[in-house]
Amino acid sequence: MENIGKYSIIKELGRGATSKVFLAIDQFNNQEVALKLFEFNLGDKASAKVFNKLLLIEASLVGKLLHPHIIKMFDAVLNDELSYIVMEYVDGGALEKYTKMERLLPFSTVAEIMYKCCKALEYAQTQGVIHRDIKPANILLQGDSDIKLTDFGSAIVENNESTQVSGVGSPAYMSPEQIGGLSLTHQTDIYSLGVTMYKLLTGRLPFEASTNTTLFYQIVHGDPSPPKDFRPDIPEELGAIVQRATQRDLSLRYQTWGEFAQDLTTFFTCMPIAQTGIYDTEKFSTLRTLSFFESFSDIELWEVLRFSKWHKENKGKSILNEGDHGDACFIVANGIVKVRRKGQVLNFLHKGDCFGEIKRFPGGVLSRTTAVEAGTDVTLVEVNLDTLEKASSECRFRFEDAFLRILLKRLDVANARISNLMGQQFDKTSVGKRVD
Secondary structure (H helix, E strand, O other): OOEEOOEEEEEEEEEOOOEEEEEEEEOOOOEEEEEEEEOOOOOOHHHHHHHHHHHHHHHHOOOOOOOOOEOOEEEEEEOOOOEEEEEEOOOOOEHHHHOOHHHOOOHHHHHHHHHHHHHHHHHHHHOOEEOOOOOHHHEEEEOOOEEEEOOOOOOEEOOOHHHOOOOOOOHHHOOHHHHOOOOOOHHHHHHHHHHHHHHHHHOOOOOOOOOHHHHHHHHHHOOOOOHHHOOOOOOHHHHHHHHHHOOOOOOOOOOOHHHHHHHHHHHHHHOOOOOOOOOHHHHHHHHHHOHHHOOOOHHHHHHHHHHOEEEEEOOOOEEEOOOOOOOEEEEEEEOOEEEEEOOEEEEEEOOOOEEOHHHHOOOOOOOOOOEEEEOOOEEEEEEEHHHHOOOOHHHHHHHHHHHHHHHHHHHHHHHHHHHHHHHHHHHHHHHHHHHO
C-alpha cells in the first residue's frame, strides 16, 4: 500500500486489535503525519456499532482540542470502504516503555510529565471533554519530558450524547465509578492519571489480578499499597500525591486539576532536587504569577515557555551595559534589578516588570541607553524580539498589549515626576518673589 487518500505511506509504526498506525507524508503540506487506519473485521453487529460510535467521537474532535500537550488531529475520513484519522506525528513513542523497573524515569521527570498532563486535561475539561482512557500507552513523549495526550476515541464529549459509549476504557486504569457505570466527571481522569503515575514510579499497578472480575472488585473495594512499599526511595510528597489522586471516595480525591497540579509544583519547590536548569513546571507556574502575563491564556503561556530563555543571576551581576546591541527584552521573574545611566541609579524593577522592550516599538534605539544589573539574586525571562515575530498572532498580540501597558505606566510615572519637579520649581520662584 503506497497511498491512502492524499497521504503517502512511509512505514508502519504499530498496530492494535482494530487499527494500524502508519508514518505518512501529507503531500499537500509536505509534512510528516501519523495515519491511524481502522479495520472493520468485527465478529458481530453489536461490536461494530460500538466501534463506529468510538470512531465518530474521535473524528468529532478533529481541529477542536488545540493545546500544546494534546495531539493535533488534522483530518478524518469515515466510510464503508476506508476509515482513517490523521494526526500529528510524535517520534518519541509512548510512556509505556518507561513502566518497566529497569527503565523507570527520574522522579522529577515523572512529576513534570504529570504536571503537563494535568494542564492538558484541565484544558480538555474546559472544552467539555473527559478522556476516559488515560494510561501510559496514550501519553506520547517528546524529548526528555514533553508530552502529547492521544487517543480520544473513548472520550465523553459534552453536547454530543448521541455518540456516547458506556463501559469503555482500560480495566487496570479505570476508576471505581467508571467500573460501576456511574455518571462520570473529570475526576475519573484524575484517578486514571493517578494510576498512571503509580505505574511510572513503581513499575507496577496499584491492583493486579488474573481476571477482570477480580481486578474490578479490588478497584471498587480495596485500598492500594503505598508506592513506597515497592520503591522505598520514592519521596513522601510524590507518594502522597498518588494516594490522593487514586482515592475511591470522590470527596477525598483531588477535586480539580488545579489542586493536582499545585501539589506537583509544591514538590518541585520543596524538594532538594539537583538540577542544572529550571523545570518547565516551575517556569509555567512562575509565568502565571507575573503581572506581565496576566492576560495570556494557558496555551499562550506554553508557547512563551517554548521560545523564551531563562537565566538565574547572582546579586551584582551585570545584565546589560550602556551601548550594548541586542534584540531581546527581559521580564523579571523573581528578584530586583537596578537600572543605571552613567553610573546613577534611575530605577528599580521588580517581579513582573520588564526591560529592553523599547526596541520593539517603531524607531526603537539601536543600542542600549541604560545599564541593568542584578540588585538581588534574580530570575529573568529573556524573549528574543526576532523570535517573537514568528510566534502565533494571539501570542504576539498579548505581548504588544503588555508592552503598551508598561509604556503607559512609565509615562504616567514620568509625568508625575515632571509635575512634582515643576511644582517644586514654582514654589521656589514664588518664595523668591515674596522675599524681593
